[in-house]
Amino acid sequence: MTTQNPFTNDRPPPFFRGLLAASAALALLCLCALAGALLASALSGCASARAGAWDSATNAAARASVAIREARDRGETPLPAEPAADPNPDAGEAEGRDPATTPEAPAADPAPASPSEAPAPALDFRYGGFRGGGAKEDPRCRISSFRMTGGGMSFRWESSPRIPADWKRNDGEKGPMIVAAIFFWDGKKWIGGKFDWIDESRTTRDFKNIYGDYNGWSADAFFGAKRHAFCVVSADGKWRSNLLTD
Numbered sequence: 001m002t003t004q005n006p007f008t009n010d011r012p013p014p015f016f017r018g019l020l021a022a023s024a025a026l027a028l029l030c031l032c033a034l035a036g037a038l039l040a041s042a043l044s045g046c047a048s049a050r051a052g053a054w055d056s057a058t059n060a061a062a063r064a065s066v067a068i069r070e071a072r073d074r075g076e077t078p079l080p081a082e083p084a085a086d087p088n089p090d091a092g093e094a095e096g097r098d099p100a101t102t103p104e105a106p107a108a109d110p111a112p113a114s115p116s117e118a119p120a121p122a123l124d125f126r127y128g129g130f131r132g133g134g135a136k137e138d139p140r141c142r143i144s145s146f147r148m149t150g151g152g153m154s155f156r157w158e159s160s161p162r163i164p165a166d167w168k169r170n171d172g173e174k175g176p177m178i179v180a181a182i183f184f185w186d187g188k189k190w191i192g193g194k195f196d197w198i199d200e201s202r203t204t205r206d207f208k209n210i211y212g213d214y215n216g217w218s219a220d221a222f223f224g225a226k227r228h229a230f231c232v233v234s235a236d237g238k239w240r241s242n243l244l245t246d
Contacts, residue, residue, distance in 0.1 A: 121190060121229075121243055123183060128194030129215035130179055132233045135240040140164045146230050146244035150223070152206035153182065153230060155244060162200035168236035170197065179233040180205050181240075184225035190243075192222070198232060 125132045142158040163169075169176030177199050183192030195214065196205045210217045222228075233240040 123181075123231075123243070124189055124191045125181070125193040126191050127215055127217045128181070128192075128209075130181075130194035130233075130237065132179065132181060132194070132237040132240065135233050135237055137242060138164060138167075138239040139242075141167070141232065141239070141241040143230075143232065143241050143244060146246055148228055148230075148246050150207075152204060154204045155230060156203060157200065163232075164239070167234040167239055170235040172197065175199060178235055179237075181231055181233050182210075182222075183229045184222050185227035185229070186221075186225065190229050192229075193217075194233075 123133060123135075140159060141162070141164055143155050144158050145154070145156040147154045163178060167178060169178055174197070177197035179194045180196045180198040181193060182195050183190035185191075193215075195207070195209050195217065198205060207219075210222055211219050213219070227245060229243050229245045231241045231243045
C-alpha cells in the first residue's frame, strides 16, 4: 500500500506568493514613511529657520552660475555689479536726528575789509589850538618811517609832490607851511594835535612846544604813553596824510 506524502505540495501557488511579497513591501514602505514623518517633524523647526537662507543662497548661486556661463560663451569675463548710487546719501543719517541737537555748519568768516574800506582812525585834536578832527586822508600825500626820541621825531616823504598843490598852506615868516600833528594812545583813541608847523623841505621836528605845554599840551601824558602816531594836515584842517604809528 502506497502512502502519499502530505508535505510534497505545501508551498502556496505562485499567485499567493506574489501577493505576500507585495504586502511585505507595502508594509516596509509604510514604516519608512512613518519614520521619515517623525524625523521631519523633529527637524521642522531648524529647517524652517534655514529655509529662507538656503533658498536665497541657492538662487544666488544659480544666478551667478548662469551669468558666468553666459559670459564665458560670449568670451567675456564677468565683473561684479556695482551698487546703485544713493541719490541722497545723507538721508539715512538725517532720519531720526533731533534738529534741536544737530549743530549747524559754522558760518563763513566775512572777508577782511580792503584798505579803502577800513574805517579811518579817530583823531582827537585836543591840544595845539588847531581843529583837524574832520580832516580826510588824501592818498596823494604819503609819508613813512616814523621815528621818535625824547627830543624829537623824524619821518620820510613818499609822495611827489610831497604836499599836494591844492592843499591850504599858512603863509608865515618862514614861508607856506602845513601842520605837523602828533598823538598818543590812551587805550581807547588817539589824543594829541598840532605841535608845530612844517614844509616839504623838512623831515624832522623837535618837541620843544610839547615840553613847553604849548596850547594845552601835557608832556607827562604824551611821554608816559607807550604808543604814538604822526601825520601832516593841510592848514585849513580839511586834508591829512596817512597816519604813522611807532
